[in-house]
Amino acid sequence: MERDLFVSVLAAVVGDAHVLTDPGMTGGYETDFTRRFGGPARAVVRPGSPEEVAAVVAACAEAGVPIVPQGGNTGLVGGGVPRNREVVLSLRRLASVERVDPVAQQVTAGAGVTLAALQRAVRSERLDFGVDFAARDAATVGGMIATNAGGERVLRYGTMRACAAGVEAVLADGSVISQLAGLPKDNTGYDLTGLLVGNEGTLGVVTRARLRLVPLLPARATALVALPSLASAVELLASLRSLRSLEMAEFMLPAGLSLVCRHTGLPAPFAAPYGAYVLVECADSTSPLDALLSVLSSVPDALVAVDAADRQRLWTYREAHTEAISAAGVAVKLDVAVPLGALPAFVEDLEGLVAGRAVMYLFGHLAEGNVHVNLLAAESPSELSEAVLRRVAAVGGSISAEHGVGAAKARWLGLSRSPASLAAMRAIKSALDPSGLLNPGVLLAD
């Protein structure tokens, strides 16, 4: 095979060893976690510094070569893998965490730092990072910024948009914008950092981020709460919110919990079945147990954990959902959010919609009305998916709560965004990437 001339241009920037074209080497960068998305890359380029990222992007701009930026490749919507022989720009080598600033309670981290590595670095300083989720060993800071990652602790700390004090990024022309001072007050123009959070690699390539840290809270209390209905779960949340130690509130439903018990062999948590379950966790510097118990005094039933083993056992009921569903079949997965007040009626409506057309398991993050919809044995998956997303849109919800739009949901974006919003987004995209070289086909489909 004759060597692609442009590959030599890239090699001149980052060194031969960091431009991969051998299919044996590029495979891991070309297919995503779901194995539903991906394709061959023209090359995988692995710059080792922000300056090299800028030089790679400038070279691509000069040659008119499209780029797919990639972090830990843990995305679920095809937003970080090639679709049409693009250059994959892997940021994983930007893996350094700078010195933690204990006064500002911030740290600057490279785009390639994994969430787990970030946690290790800041926890040694008795600080923590607000966003956390299961893919922490692979997901990177750059990818988390680009996708506005969420997870379990959003009700306390917000999404990445709330946790990012600034970014350094390479724009489509190779120019670099940098706001790493981490100033909590800085009213000198448009919020370019906020615009890059959630841009899905379509406006710029994040190289470093200034991250807000939170105190590390060692004392935890966890409870699995049984409730008659999802409506009463929503009511419980209103009371739980009076606890400023509240960190997580995950909801489950009877069908999913039964499936988990069958799959894991765990006993049913309660003697009788209930209409809904909420896994609550509080964290504080001193034990939040008494405060939690006081709020739970009127619930029908609850299991409470204080030590790590008990906590893990309760968490398994929630965490094993994904695995138990996978074991039951290939699920169509949708990640949606509805206004919290509308959640109980939405779920009831969904059950009616899906009845007889698929087996459905729902669970999710209660405080954000964030429902992970899993559809098994659906006869017309695409049609049913669209029907679900239309119900979401009808109640003012979001067709993508935390996973993003990517290539997977681009055609449905109009369900959540009005023509005027889409036009504004396209205008911004054209303004910052006039040749459309950054992640073409993602977010804004042609």
Place this chain on the structure above:
Amino acid sequence: MERDLFVSVLAAVVGDAHVLTDPGMTGGYETDFTRRFGGPARAVVRPGSPEEVAAVVAACAEAGVPIVPQGGNTGLVGGGVPRNREVVLSLRRLASVERVDPVAQQVTAGAGVTLAALQRAVRSERLDFGVDFAARDAATVGGMIATNAGGERVLRYGTMRACAAGVEAVLADGSVISQLAGLPKDNTGYDLTGLLVGNEGTLGVVTRARLRLVPLLPARATALVALPSLASAVELLASLRSLRSLEMAEFMLPAGLSLVCRHTGLPAPFAAPYGAYVLVECADSTSPLDALLSVLSSVPDALVAVDAADRQRLWTYREAHTEAISAAGVAVKLDVAVPLGALPAFVEDLEGLVAGRAVMYLFGHLAEGNVHVNLLAAESPSELSEAVLRRVAAVGGSISAEHGVGAAKARWLGLSRSPASLAAMRAIKSALDPSGLLNPGVLLAD
């Protein structure tokens, strides 16, 4: 005087009574609070609904007439008053607060709702709004969004950007974008809400906002703390941050405190003078006093207040700064922020720079390194201002922490923003307002 034909077009939209052209009526809209900025308006138009705002903007777009959006007109940088016979678009009639949503802990408010009216509406539901500052009786939600307002409680609740869950806004072509569902997780594209927060009226006209609320915390404890130096104040802050009830930390310096005592007749708070003073306030559902005292156990001296009268007395030492400085002369006022770790050295450097060229009083919001610089009797105010702003930029600070850029600081924006950032900002401005009709001359000077 013959009537301007375009005025009739506006009157057809909002009614004759709401298009003001008589100088006796327009005066209050044409000059800002500082009396340093302003000029005659072509007309002042006061739409009564978001639909009327859209129709006014569409009419201006059609006729190529520039617009200055205006809220409570409490700005300090000339960002909300006419400069060149623009139409002033006053949003004050959009003054309705919708029903508080206690489940989501959010409320939707019109752009013309004052901060004080918002506080009254949400406090009756035992909730509160995070952002607070002295101009609450006049400042409006729309203006607070447009300027990313900050204030005293930013260390706890963030600026408006953190407190706004979504906005409805009219873009330059009269189209309306609306994100009022308030979803905490919604990854369906670019953060147009965040982009409009702090846009200073140059990208769109905010008509309504979905605001995040916080629990109303009735129990407060306040302390005025004496410290040997600003460096020790920064150290104290690190300890104070372990209190999750911490709500405010304002710093003062000996010169300012002496001026306040002379002006108000208040006694000096401590028998001996100290190098720096911090006014700390904590708020919680139960008394935060013991927790506050435990952190203050090692400070040289402190006055502690628990009842409202004591609190007010301590607050006067801080709040009377503005009045005492005004009484001493006409001050050049700069509102800057530096990285917190750099604050003590920055202030020392500033004292050296200003010595012999002006009398300087500094005070501000400690946690954000936000310094309000007041220069009295400066010989060359503009030159000295620029010298101060250059020192700010040299330590990676912001030339405008909370007041914004407006017309006043547009020429200095390049001190805080790089050419690449400015180019990105200009590209976004051109994309969303290609004819430059929204607040020309503000933020991005020609």
